[in-house]
Amino acid sequence: MIPAIAIMGLAMLFAPTVAAEPVALTGVRLIDGIGAKPIEDATVVIDKGRIVSAGPAPKRLPYGTTVRDYRGRIVMPGLISDHSHVGQVRGVTSGTPNYTRENIVAALRAYEAKGVTTVMALGLNGAIFPSIRAEAHAGRLPGADVFGVDRGIGVPDGAPPQSMLKVGPDQLFRPSTPEQAREAIRAMKARGGDMAKLWLDDFGGSVPVKMKPEIYKAAINEAHTQGLRVAAHVHDLEDARAIVLAGADVVAHGVRDKPVDAAFVQLLKSSGTWYIPTLALDEATFIYADRPAWTRTPFVRDALSPELTARFDDPAWRSKTLADPKTAAARKSLAINLRNLKTLYDAGVKIGFGTDSGAAPERIPGVAEHRELVLMVEAGLTPLQAIGVATANAAALLKLDDRGTLTTGRLADLVVLSSDPSESIEDSVTIIETWHRGISSTSVER
Structure with a gap:
């Protein structure tokens, strides 16, 4: 007793x-x-x-x-992010050494300082996450409240690229069989995950394989058995279509390879699947090299680490970034994503709010969310519609009826x-x- x-x-x-x-x-x-x-x-x-x-x-x-x-x-x-990450980045580095209580709390403080009061850490979370989440829910931590998807499910020799993320074994599953996928879901449920996450695509061909249908179908079925909804990382229309047909509850990134078609729009509506555009993700690839005036305002500069400030101020880094083929691809992806968001919003698809902030140094917690608002308006939403997505809609995606309005x-x-x-x-x-x-x-x- x-x-x-x-x-x-x-x-x-x-x-x-x-x-x-x-x-x-x-x-x-x-x-x-x-x-x-x-x-x-x-x-x-x-x-x-x-x-x-x-x-x-x-x-x-x-x-x-x-x-x-x-x-x-x-x-x-307060803004609510349905797709962010914590503990992945420090300065200009990514990886397991950054996944510390101190760094996670610093990120939550950074979000709150920019008006983001709730964050969903959508994967790559280590063993310390459940206790941090519990303290945040109880109001005993400074900064934004945080929910999480636990580790998430990737692909052996595939997405998400280990060379980019450098995560530890307790931050990601890479099952090679359907039963391993089901075991991974059960393990994440046992650790208290709020949702499941899987990475479906091949990161623009940068990894050799995509997740096999038998793997993601087993993961989704087990997640639903365990009472967990599933969010899926996608880029291309056909991957998004396949994963929604398989039962995914959230499309965690916008479709960026081609315009969405009427059949996909209807599929999202009939299934009730949420769609998070993450417009700011692709913009962050190049915008700090472009250096528009807003990137040099105190609102942004105050959010940068000394290492990131030095990177953005380095002419050599900017030139290299602008010449990188990934930059041209990101500009094209953003343009398609903007058009698709307007199509889906006007059709009545359920739109969530997120940026993938915290997953890479340039995706700056808090700053990225305000860029997402601007880009949503650029896509054709009114300011009030964009704010509604970032507040009431974002809360509804997370099934939180105690916030958002x-x-x-x-x-x-x-x-x-x-x-x-x-x-x-x-x-x-x-x-x-x-x-x-x-x-x-x-x-x-x-």
């Missing part, structure tokens, strides 16, 4: 950290995340880490409410801005503060 004092200690350890008294943010322009027109002169009331009300000023505030005059400020829900009962995860991204999406970066579970990033040392 566990002593009562020990039980009390555990309860204190995992009790969520919330503000001690109600707070009302008055006079704001409110973007609620559900796509409605912004509400002028609104009041957001927060108590015990949740939204009490958000909209026109209530007639009465909870007893003891602290009132903060936020006139001239814009409030929107600023409505009564939801977690008080919100971003306060000085300019309105519903009018100009580029203004999503004008962050004054991030509130996470009702605590302001500027009001408490976390």
Whole structure:
């Protein structure tokens, strides 16, 4: 039997950290995340880490409410990434030595600082991840809340390329038989994964083989038996079609080799499969070598490590990157991805939000998510539609009904801005503060 004092200690350890008294943010322009027109002169009331009300000023505030005059400020829900990674990158390096508690917590802090309050770490997670996730859920870690897909399933001598990721044996399965695939799924379920992930394609021909149908079908069937949904890494239309037909629940990257056809659109709609474009992934391949003005703003530069700053400022690196055939391929992939997103969104396909941030040095946590918003608008979505994808839709993909909108009962995860991204999406970066579970990033040392 566990002593009562020990039980009390555990309860204190995992009790969520919330503000001690109600707070009302008055006079704001409110973007609620559900796509409605912004509400002028609104009041957001927060108590015990949740939204009490958000909209026109209530007639009465909870007893003891602290009132903060936020006139001239814009409030929107915290962003939610359905496809990111943690612990893979430090400086300009990737690999197992970076997968440490310190580095993961630093990444979660970086996300939150840029207004991303929830992250799905979509694979490549090591043995320390379950305890970190539990602490984050309990509000005992600084930074964004984090969910995870555990290790994920790759291909022997195939995707994802070990030469690129340099991950350890406890971060990835590479089954060679259907039974090994089923065993891998069971192991990930036992370690508490929130979803399963598999890498289907051949990374543009850079690896010699793709995942065999008997492997991914066995993995998907076992995952569903275990109550896990499956996200699949794809690039090409035919791979995406095959994996959705096999039962995948999430297409974890946009289709980037050709325009999607009507049959694929209907397949996504009839199956209810989620589609995450990850537009910013391909842009990150070349954009810091292109050096547009936004890459040199404090919002971006403050997020860079000294090593990454030096890389981006190096003319030799920029020249080499721009001359690399991968850059031309990434530009083409991005252009196709943009067109496909507009087609799928207009058709009513369920669109999620993610960037593959944290998987490579150039995919900068927090920065990438704001680029995704800009690129979604470039694809043809309105700013409010893009914000809705990054908040309400992103929460729905993760089946999280406690966040994603600023409505009564939801977690008080919100971003306060000085300019309105519903009018100009580029203004999503004008962050004054991030509130996470009702605590302001500027009001408490976390």
